[in-house]
Amino acid sequence: MNAFQDxxxxxxxxxxxxxxxxxxxxxxxxxxDGDETVTRFTPEPYQRSVPGLAYGGLIASLIDCHSTGxxxxxxxxxxxxxxxxxxxFRFVTGSLRVEFLKPTPxxxxxxxxxxxxxxxxxxxxVETTVMAGGITTARGVVVAVxxxxxxxxx
Amino acid sequence: MNAFQDxxxxxxxxxxxxxxxxxxxxxxxxxxDGDETVTRFTPEPYQRSVPGLAYGGLIASLIDCHSTGxxxxxxxxxxxxxxxxxxxFRFVTGSLRVEFLKPTPxxxxxxxxxxxxxxxxxxxxVETTVMAGGITTARGVVVAVxxxxxxxxx
Numbered sequence: 001m002n003a004f005q006d007x008x009x010x011x012x013x014x015x016x017x018x019x020x021x022x023x024x025x026x027x028x029x030x031x032x033d034g035d036e037t038v039t040r041f042t043p044e045p046y047q048r049s050v051p052g053l054a055y056g057g058l059i060a061s062l063i064d065c066h067s068t069g070x071x072x073x074x075x076x077x078x079x080x081x082x083x084x085x086x087x088x089f090r091f092v093t094g095s096l097r098v099e100f101l102k103p104t105p106x107x108x109x110x111x112x113x114x115x116x117x118x119x120x121x122x123x124x125x126v127e128t129t130v131m132a133g134g135i136t137t138a139r140g141v142v143v144a145v146x147x148x149x150x151x152x153x154x
Numbered sequence: 155m156n157a158f159q160d161x162x163x164x165x166x167x168x169x170x171x172x173x174x175x176x177x178x179x180x181x182x183x184x185x186x187d188g189d190e191t192v193t194r195f196t197p198e199p200y201q202r203s204v205p206g207l208a209y210g211g212l213i214a215s216l217i218d219c220h221s222t223g224x225x226x227x228x229x230x231x232x233x234x235x236x237x238x239x240x241x242x243f244r245f246v247t248g249s250l251r252v253e254f255l256k257p258t259p260x261x262x263x264x265x266x267x268x269x270x271x272x273x274x275x276x277x278x279x280v281e282t283t284v285m286a287g288g289i290t291t292a293r294g295v296v297v298a299v300x301x302x303x304x305x306x307x308x
Contacts (some may be wrong), residue, residue, distance in 0.1 A: 016201050016209040024200040025209075046178040047170050049246070050305050055170040055179075056247045057215025064211050092203070093210045098250045103305070151204050151257070 003029035004037075004069040007083040012090045012151065017065035028062060030069040030114075037070040037114040043106045054104040059138050062112050063128050064096050067142030070114040071124035075146075078119060091124065091144040092151065104130065104137040112140075122146040157183035158191075158223040161237040166244045166305065171219035182216060184223040184268075191224040191268040197260045208258040213292050216266050217282050218250050221296030224268040225278035229300075232273060245278065245298040246305065258284065258291040266294075276300040 005018045005028065016025035030039045041062055049055045068091040075089040076082065104110060110132045117125040123145055130138035159172045159182065170179035184193045195216055203209045222245040229243040230236065258264060264286045271279040277299055284292035 012204055014205060015203045017211045022200060022202070024198075044178075046176060048176070049169045050166055051168060053305070055215075056250070057171045057211065057218050060214040060218065060250055060252075061209075061211025064214065093252075093254050095254065096210070096214055096250070096252045098214075098247075100247050100249065151207070 003031055004073045004083060005029055007088070008090060009088045012088075012147065015065065017061050018069060026061065026065070028065050028069075030066055030073070032073065033113075035115065037066065037073060039066040039069075039112040040109045041112070042109045045106065048106050049103075052106060054106045054110065054132070056098075056100060059100070059104055059110070059130055060096065060098050060140075062110065063098055063130065063138070063140035064093050064142060066112045066114055067126035067128060067140065068093060068144045070116065070126045071142075071144035074116045074119060074124055074126075090147040090151075092147050094123065094143040094145040097141045099139045100137070101139065102135060102137045105133045108133055117141075157185055158227045158237060159183055161242070162244060163242045166242075166301065169219065171215050172223060180215065180219070182219050182223075184220055184227070186227065187267075189269065191220065191227060193220045193223075193266040194263045195266070196263045199260065202260050203257075206260060208260045208264065208286070210252075210254060213254070213258055213264070213284055214250065214252050214294075216264065217252055217284065217292070217294035218247050218296060220266045220268055221280035221282060221294065222247060222298045224270065224280045225296075225298035228270045228273060228278055244301040244305075246301050248277065248297040248299040251295045253293045254291070255293065256289060256291045259287045262287060271295075
């Protein structure tokens with residue numbers, strides 16, 4: 001129970017990318033590493049673009065959920081609260097930008113590292129770097145927005 | 155055999171998002187509608203963010219593969235060639251930007267519409283709109299780049 005996603009309230013823990021209750025999804029796990037956040041994910045062989053390389057949509061998805069998780073953790077940290085305290089912080093994506101720099105090898109773990117660039121009211125801007133096989137293959141910027149109350153009500 | 159993706163050469167038809175040979179993937183199909191391109195995709199219930207809403211990473215993935223397909227089709231059209239002629243055009247994503255405007259309902263088809271904004275050498279810029287349930291829920295911009303020869307060689 002150390003990852004940010006382990007503390008998402010049950011009603012908002014169904015996301016395909018990061019919900020621990022979504023049995024079909026990626027179930028990514030993100031943790032602090034000093035001032036950075038880290039997610040490590042090993043793709044399945046079918047999550048490819050061409051044989052040997054990871055699918056760009058997967059990279060975008062990992063950046064997306066890594067960043068909303070980072071945004072939540074950053075808000076807890078700013079308030080000096082631990083992740084298991086209420087009310088819970090949970091974020092959605094306002095915008096996502098990915099620059100694909102190089103092909104991402106599929107035959108090993110992909111590491112996403114994030115940094116909080118700015119916290120402004122209900123918005124958090126997170127910058128990420130994607131590494132695989134020792135090389136930086138993509139960069140991302142996400143504007144994460146605190147989730148409206150209605151989102152978890154269904 | 156009317157969709158752009160039906161004409162991708164076998165060695166580059168394994169993409170999780172758009173490869174017809176990827177049995178586990180989305181297998182999106184994109185066609186011309188006048189000067190626009192259209193993809194319609196109905197999500198699975200597990201491809202959610204919260205119950206009732208589609209996962210943002212799915213939206214990003216659909217925009218991504220829709221746009222690389224549009225880029226290829228636009229090049230064929232520019233050359234006055236049909237999709238089944240050689241050499242084949244196939245594109246990868248240089249950059250992807252998604253603005254999430256509203257939640258995307260998951261209980262029906264999602265429609266992605268694309269327009270070619272610019273063709274410049276090996277680069278094609280594609281702008282997309284995502285609609286679901288009669289409302290525009292997201293917008294995307296992809297810079298697609300003609301695939302290096304080495305990509306399909308593995």
